[in-house]
Amino acid sequence: MGKFEVNILGCGSALPTARHYPSTQILNIRDNLFMIDCGEGAQIQFRRMRLKFTRLGHIFLSHLHGDHCFGLIGMISTFALVGRTGELVIHAHPQAEQVFRPQLDFFCRDLPFTVRFEPVLPNRTEVIYEDKSIRVRSLPMIHRVPCSGFLFEEKVGMRHLLGDMMNFYNVPVYRRAAIKAGEDFVTSDGRIIPNSYLTTPADPPLRYAYCSDTAYNEALLPIIEGVDLLYHEATFGDDAEALAKETCHSTARQAAIIARKAGVKQLLLGHFSARYENEQQLLEQAREEFAPSFLAREELKIILGR
Amino acid sequence: MGKFEVNILGCGSALPTARHYPSTQILNIRDNLFMIDCGEGAQIQFRRMRLKFTRLGHIFLSHLHGDHCFGLIGMISTFALVGRTGELVIHAHPQAEQVFRPQLDFFCRDLPFTVRFEPVLPNRTEVIYEDKSIRVRSLPMIHRVPCSGFLFEEKVGMRHLLGDMMNFYNVPVYRRAAIKAGEDFVTSDGRIIPNSYLTTPADPPLRYAYCSDTAYNEALLPIIEGVDLLYHEATFGDDAEALAKETCHSTARQAAIIARKAGVKQLLLGHFSARYENEQQLLEQAREEFAPSFLAREELKIILGR
Numbered sequence: 001m002g003k004f005e006v007n008i009l010g011c012g013s014a015l016p017t018a019r020h021y022p023s024t025q026i027l028n029i030r031d032n033l034f035m036i037d038c039g040e041g042a043q044i045q046f047r048r049m050r051l052k053f054t055r056l057g058h059i060f061l062s063h064l065h066g067d068h069c070f071g072l073i074g075m076i077s078t079f080a081l082v083g084r085t086g087e088l089v090i091h092a093h094p095q096a097e098q099v100f101r102p103q104l105d106f107f108c109r110d111l112p113f114t115v116r117f118e119p120v121l122p123n124r125t126e127v128i129y130e131d132k133s134i135r136v137r138s139l140p141m142i143h144r145v146p147c148s149g150f151l152f153e154e155k156v157g158m159r160h161l162l163g164d165m166m167n168f169y170n171v172p173v174y175r176r177a178a179i180k181a182g183e184d185f186v187t188s189d190g191r192i193i194p195n196s197y198l199t200t201p202a203d204p205p206l207r208y209a210y211c212s213d214t215a216y217n218e219a220l221l222p223i224i225e226g227v228d229l230l231y232h233e234a235t236f237g238d239d240a241e242a243l244a245k246e247t248c249h250s251t252a253r254q255a256a257i258i259a260r261k262a263g264v265k266q267l268l269l270g271h272f273s274a275r276y277e278n279e280q281q282l283l284e285q286a287r288e289e290f291a292p293s294f295l296a297r298e299e300l301k302i303i304l305g306r
Numbered sequence: 307m308g309k310f311e312v313n314i315l316g317c318g319s320a321l322p323t324a325r326h327y328p329s330t331q332i333l334n335i336r337d338n339l340f341m342i343d344c345g346e347g348a349q350i351q352f353r354r355m356r357l358k359f360t361r362l363g364h365i366f367l368s369h370l371h372g373d374h375c376f377g378l379i380g381m382i383s384t385f386a387l388v389g390r391t392g393e394l395v396i397h398a399h400p401q402a403e404q405v406f407r408p409q410l411d412f413f414c415r416d417l418p419f420t421v422r423f424e425p426v427l428p429n430r431t432e433v434i435y436e437d438k439s440i441r442v443r444s445l446p447m448i449h450r451v452p453c454s455g456f457l458f459e460e461k462v463g464m465r466h467l468l469g470d471m472m473n474f475y476n477v478p479v480y481r482r483a484a485i486k487a488g489e490d491f492v493t494s495d496g497r498i499i500p501n502s503y504l505t506t507p508a509d510p511p512l513r514y515a516y517c518s519d520t521a522y523n524e525a526l527l528p529i530i531e532g533v534d535l536l537y538h539e540a541t542f543g544d545d546a547e548a549l550a551k552e553t554c555h556s557t558a559r560q561a562a563i564i565a566r567k568a569g570v571k572q573l574l575l576g577h578f579s580a581r582y583e584n585e586q587q588l589l590e591q592a593r594e595e596f597a598p599s600f601l602a603r604e605e606l607k608i609i610l611g612r
Contacts, residue, residue: 021350041346043322074376077373102405
């Protein structure tokens with residue numbers, strides 16, 4: 001199956017620091033780019049990571065706090081200058097259009113592409129995007145303003161043909177697509193060869209969940225169960241558990257408890273508060289709950305694999 | 307007299323690059339900070355240059371193109387988070403308030419300080435700000451949208467007392483402020499000692515002119531004559547003179563001709579197009595016209611002196 005990469009453009013929180021840009025990620029799924037959140041400076045990091053502007057068709061905004069969307073207008077302006085032409089779809093809370101449309105109308109007149117807003121309703125999980133190879137679902141977050149996380153899932157792919165069996169049964173090339181899709185093969189003398197003799201199962205679909213910003217929320221568990229990679233906000237450490245609760249954020253430990261209970265494969269921590277000089281203590285606290293935890297950092301590229 | 311520093315936070319143009327942030331400067335005049343333009347990432351550079359958020363009271367926006375103002379909303383949001391409390395005044399084209407007020411209302415509810423917009427009318431020069439030590443005038447720019455440059459001038463200071471003469475004539479301390487302001491001294495026996503015997507002249511006031519974005523404009527010459535430092539946009543080189551004209555920008559050579567004809571002391575070039583890998587050729591072309599030209603760069607701090 002194809003490429004599935006998570007690129008971290010920024011993993012700080014509300015206060016940008018010398019170390020962290022605010023929240024921005026780009027998924028590269030078979031060379032189509034999907035952006036999640038778009039903090040100030042996103043376009044600079046986009047360029048720095050050598051990703052292709054023309055490959056981006058969809059942006060998913062978790063919520064309308066500035067550290068998740070102030071980079072949008074600058075990035076769209078730049079797209080206009082570099083001659084990007086494909087439609088750009090922004091999946092966000094229904095209020096997003098009334099917030100950003102006036103800015104687009106003022107600063108980005110005569111865009112060489114259309115910008116379309118697709119409403120994402122908070123407090124639920126539903127399919128908000130689908131193409132031939134992936135499906136994106138919204139995830140319910142608990143935050144001070146309406147907020148949605150996102151689950152990116154590959155669709156089940158084709159079964160793999162066994163070359164030896166193709167030869168053995170003399171399967172003509174024009175029949176192979178159907179067999180990859182699961183059909184049996186009928187030989188010229190009428191024998192039925194079950195598909196399971198001819199193929200091995202399709203690769204299990206890769207799944208990536210983005211959960212930010214949110215307080216600890218066990219309602220997520222059944223939806224994100226077993227994902228290959230969970231990005232969960234870990235704004236604070238144990239030292240600021242009360243503050244996390246008050247501001248509807250999570251501690252690194254809480255993120256790790258969610259990861260463990262959901263049986264995910266790996267946990268990526270991010271959305272770090274500016275109060276930490278480095279995030280080592282957050283990592284240690286998370287690993288006490290869930291060993292395969294690691295820290296996001298700017299310009300990190302994670303390749304999901306099977 | 308006091309400190310007069312020009313800090314370059316960004317000197318690129320519309321397309322941010324890995325080398326340049328968009329236009330942003332901060333003047334530090336006697337520890338009061340004045341921002342000129344506010345491109346995306348301004349707050350990051352602000353922090354990186356270790357300038358104090360609380361010292362900024364006034365922002366001057368030349369025009370409402372994104373590369374000169376997209377950093378505003380993020381910076382103001384951050385000011386709120388770090389507990390800045392003083393009023394913030396934004397001097398800008400009258401349209402600025404209708405553009406930014408809705409964003410402030412949406413993203414920055416309950417700011418712990420007021421944001422006030424002061425209209426700057428384009429196509430003229432007039433005093434737009436004044437305090438006890440400086441005066442700011444608008445400058446007419448020629449650009450595709452209404453645009454103003456800015457001239458920052460120190461006010462004439464106090465004359466310097468000659469210590470020997472103070473002793474010789476036994477000038478009491480309570481009379482000295484008046485003498486610094488230019489008054490003569492009357493001795494106890496009625497003799498009038500002219501001020502010129504008692505003092506040396508005040509320091510000449512420092513003057514800084516910011517001219518961006520603009521096409522070549524000789525109307526500026528009498529207003530910026532003899533300034534200590536002229537920042538003039540130099541978006542293009544000789545290779546793109548036609549493009550400069552078409553887009554209402556200047557070449558480095560044109561900037562230098564303005565500098566020479568205005569008899570300024572030094573020329574600082576900036577607002578560089580992303581088309582140049584480095585700006586050495588722009589510098590060389592400028593120096594052919596005006597030797598004391600130099601290139602702006604991020605994190606450059608220039609101390610104006612006498």
